[in-house]
Amino acid sequence: MRTLVCIKQVKSLGDEVEFTADGTDVDPDYLDAALNEWDSYATEEAIRLREAGGGEVVVVTCGPQESEAALRRCLAMGADRAIRVEGVEGHDPIRVARALAEVVHDESPELVLCGVQSSDAVQAATGTALAELVGMPCVAVVAKLEVGSGPARVHRELEGGLVDLVDVDLPAVLTIQTGINEPRYANLRAIKQAEQVEIEVRQSSAEPASSRIRRMFTPPRGEGAEMLGSDPAEVARRIAEIVQERVA
């Protein structure tokens, strides 16, 4: 079985933030890059399926050359191939989904895994949009996955600890929740080997973005906050008072 895992190199903020001169993004000097946490679970799940039943794990990302570091991390974990799609910058999930749809068409995977969301944009839209664009069934927020012959049995995480059991025909798009497995760590040898793998670069011919960022800024400080003192007993008493006032 060929599984396509759609991953993203996410950015995280340090203690300080500055914005770019045009005010539409965070200055990259203030960002650290890493493989999106949800995507590491998706990659691990795909590798486990291959280890159990054979096949191929292909990882794909949309991003500039520096995002290859995230692909190489997946290769070091055990993915077989990596594809980077160029020319799709920015945070627009629909635009990314369109570019990924082209890869799905070309690769014809039996299963497409995405992370539930990315930790930087936190829109949780790409996977669902991709399913719609490629005409596959979609199950979001998957906490457990059983693949055998026939439909896949998927545990869909709901609020309040409820689980929805879904049988879904493949091919399908699943968005993977953290905690579905324990992602493996790549040892140094695997990291070094992954550095040698050639990453296939494709150009996207997808339509341009359907949204744009006008401005990024630090939210203005709000008003009306009440700072409670430092004596724990007094703080506890005041919190109890506030809760009683507002709830009752």
Added chain:
Amino acid sequence: MARDPKHDILFEPIQIGPKTMKNRFYQIPHCNGFGSEKPFSQAYFRATKAEGGYAAVSTEYCSISPESDDTHRMSARLWDDEDIKNLSLMCDMLHEHDCLSAAELWYGGPHAPCMESRCVARGPSQIPSDFEYLTYAIEADKDDIRYLQHLYVEAAKRARSAGFDIVYVYGSHSYLPQQFLTPFYNKRTDEYGGSFENRARFWRETIEQVKEAVGDECAIAVRMSTDMFMGEAGTQLKRDCLPFVELVDELVDVWDINLSGIAEWGEDATPSRFYEQGRALPWQAAVKEVSKKPVLGVGRWTNPDAMSDAIREGKLDIIATCRPSTSDPFLPKKIEEGRLDDIRECIGCNVCISRWEIGGPPLICTQNATAGEEYRRAWHPEKFTPATNADNDVLVVGAGPAGMECAMVLGKRGMRRVHLVEAHEDMGGTMRWIPQLPGLGEWARLVNYRKIQLDKLANVEFIPSTKLSAKDVAEYGAEIVVVATGSYWATDGLNGASHDVIPGADASLPWQATPDQVMGEGKTLDGERIVIFDNDGYFMGVSLAEFYAAAGKKVTLLTPMGNVAPYMHFTLEAPNMHRRLHSLGVEIVTYHLPTRFEAGSVVATHVYDEHGHETTWEADGVVLVSQRRSDDALYRALKDEIGLDGLRSEGVDALYRIGDCEAPRLIADAVFSGHRLAREIDSPDPSIPLPFRRERRVVDPSFVKDERGWYAEQLAGAV
């Protein structure tokens, strides 16, 4: 990052007599084992704090005369002009950083054993020291008093010549001036004893004379303990200290206010086990209310909010630190730059102090492996040279104190990739659970600091919950492998007293346990009566005794040693630890070595009983704190089974072990071990520590022989 405006107050200059401190950070007098005899180590150690932003830095206690010789312990000395030369090095280096230098002039009286000088100290009354064995003073007559004051004046002049900006007339810790002030030491009936005015006379006159001699150029500091916690006999705040402040305030440029006498000076240098930061603040604030002069004081300050509050609320003017400045000499700079999460906070273990109490080896610090190594190993606490073999990948196995420190320093030295692999899900090794022992919460700072630093290093990756076999390590892909797998407590009673196991000792039984099992694995012992066998002698046995006693068990602490936790005497934890164990009803049995453990009982003999009479203690549960063993199974498998050639064929060029895996020692030693290897990872053979510079006298081959054929004194340079 910029400094938080709420900390601005810490960076306001302040005038002390003829001198100005550029900010409010002051390194209080404290020992380091260097004195005047290791002048470069002394100067580099103090100057590192000046570089880190301190506005004033003091010597340790600085003896004014061979009559006040603290050997075996190491003080600074200003006995003669040669001492001026040696200490001027420190003054010069402090001045390079716009930092004032202070000399704490010290005369020990009956506490000075004079083991090197063989002089005899003078004191207010002839009562042997309550701190030092068999040490008496000459009961000073009025000529002696004039002579003592003359010694202070001459030493003050030497301090001025050396370049000191601040000169102390030091009384705290029960030293001479405060002995005169305190009825516990002063039994005189002349005008230097009895009433407050009489008891204050010696100190007042001495301050007057020192001020007269050097006060135009040097600030005069007075260090006073405001409560010895000895009741009527000891110095008391309201009866003695506040009147004394009023009496001499005009003469004094800065007050250094602390607590305790010498016999229990852990009430001043407070272990975190018993006191939080700022413990002396109420006493310091009381002096500040009375004095018109700046007041400085210690409090193991590491939190800039608490420091700022102390000044803002008018309780202190200057934040004095001893241990926090050793743990992080760059404390002021990090606050100034808003880098609060880079502060290496003192954990209050007092291992630094233990070295002075032991009698003079260089101080060490659990948190800061570079403390004391500034000159002799040329280590800087904040600067790391790129490793010449930085194009290598390193695998560090085990994220305890040694492994964390090693990975951190390797990361800072720019190694290409460092993987820190840990079997447990979190970092810390035994330090995951040691801070959960009663009173040791602040020790968690050791892990927290390193976690934060490691997280900032892009070339270091922490890999949790992964236990590597020797084969895994060999095939990991690292050119350099560092094994830091720690140690474990012996499960069979093996101990350093009998050098043997103890029959019946077996921690796999449900009624026996080791510290690892109790704290690390949560093993519980049923029943009410717990016997703890302790031949470790430091914090583990007594902490577990407190742990079980606080849980309502009847605890017997049994040790072949003559005292429980003897090392705690050196860390100043002993007095309050004894009080706590006593108040919890813990039965203390010393000089007893178990001969066998049986279900329901422990049988032991007195170690000096030639007939081996046995005594039996009933025990529902037994805790074995007998000794530790290196957990070196992985290292041995790598070296003995796979072999260095086998490792080389997998691309592993070097294999090292650090920390307890090498030999179980203090936590400070484990941290040092990891740091040392990382500092020397590009040396010709990192497994062997590089030699360090030693400050010693080296004989000149041009020495000449005298008429007897014996080598005479150095004549080099003489024609």
